[in-house]
Amino acid sequence: MDQIWSMLSDPNMQWIFLGCTLLGLSSGVIGCFSYLRKQSLMGDTLAHAALPGICIAFMLTGVKSIGLFLIGAGAAGLIATFGIGYITRHSRLKQDAAMGIVLSGFFGLGIVLLTLIQHGDYGNQSGLDKFLFGQAASMIGSDVLTMSIVCALLITACTLLFKQFKIISFDPGFARGIGYPVAFLEQLLMLLIVVAVVAGIQAVGVVLVAALLITPAVSARYWTDRLGLMVVLSGLFGAASGAVGTWISASVSNLPTGPVTVLAATLLFGVSVLFGPKRGLVAKRLMRRKVKQRFNRESDPLAQSHVKKKEAAL
Incomplete structure (x- = not known):
């Protein structure tokens, strides 16, 4: 506890801790709907597609600003989304x-642009390649403020449109039949995923940001069958992963925050797989043992007669 309080007394670590926690919270909430709609790879695709947007934003402005990078990455993510839809429809x-075509194409373009920047006459290019794997230690107060706004936007949208997102995730045909604008809601949900991906790029990078969208949601699925509780648990698991990742990376020198955060989320997934109340491996093994014992008792004539004698005595 003394180490935790010592870490939180550092203003820079406060920004990093708060930023990673908010990022995990918002990513876990919006990632539930992506997981339920069987679009787990969509976050990975949009993350890789955001890299050329970041590079183009830097090439046009020459400024390393998280706000400008968000705009460029968001535009690239939307183009990738429409590209996926166009390919599947036509x-x-x-x-x-x-998604595989768009992911590889956009990421290849991003690597080419990043190489051109590094070998060109662009000033202030140092650290731009950190967006590949993230650099949470470089976050400042304005970055955390941006993440706070993004987190509030995502959670508010998911709260207000929870019923609509729930219906289109399980039965889009029924949603269309009762008059919901399914196409608009699907595009809006995709836009929110793009926003969540872009917000997490600085902390964990384009390579690992998809893990924060999917892993907490999959972990929460092992603990409940109710969507509302699943969304809450996923957000809590994501926030806990961000907090634990920040604490471990601050305790060990030269340990990157983003990958450690992803490893913390993976550890929570492992715990969920083992100890989930209904779907966990331990619960399933105990259930099989109970069923086997009941079957053995019911198939044993001596056991049946013993049970009947007890019932008669009662």
């Missing part, structure tokens, strides 16, 4: 193939 390719 070809025989399925969505997973379309």
Whole structure:
């Protein structure tokens, strides 16, 4: 506890701790709907597609500003989203193939632009490659303020449109039948995922940001069958991963915050797989043992007669 309080007394660590916690919270909430709609790879695709947007924003302005990078990455993510939709509608390719094409194409373009920047006459280019794997230690107060706004936006949108997102996640045909604008809601949900991905790029990078969207949601699924509780648990798991990742990286020198945060989320997933109350491996093994014992008792004539004698005595 003394180490934790010592860490939180550092103003720079306060920004990093708060930023990573908010990032995990918002990513966990919005990631539930992406997971339920079987679009787990969409976050990974949008994260890789955001890299050329970041590079183009820097090439046009020459300024390393998280706000400008958010705009560029968001624009690139939206283009990638429409590209996936266009490919699936106008070809025989399925969505997973379309996402693979867009992911590799945009990420390849981003690497080319990043190489041109590093070997060009662009000033203030130092640290731009950190967006590949994230650099949470470089966050300042304005970055955390931006993340706070993004977190509030995502949570507010998911709260107000919870019923609509729930219906289109499980039965879009029914949603269309009762008059919901399904196409608009799907695009809005995709936009929120883009915002969550772009906000997390600075902390964990384009390579690992998809883990913060999917891993907390999958972990929460092992603990409940109710969507509302699942969304809450996913947000809590994401926030806990961000907090634990920041604490561990601050305790060990030269340990990056983003990858440690992802490892913390993966550890929570492992605990959920083992000890989930209904779906966990331990719970399933105990259930199988109970069923086997009941079957053995019911199939044993001596045991049945013993049970009947007890019932008669009662």
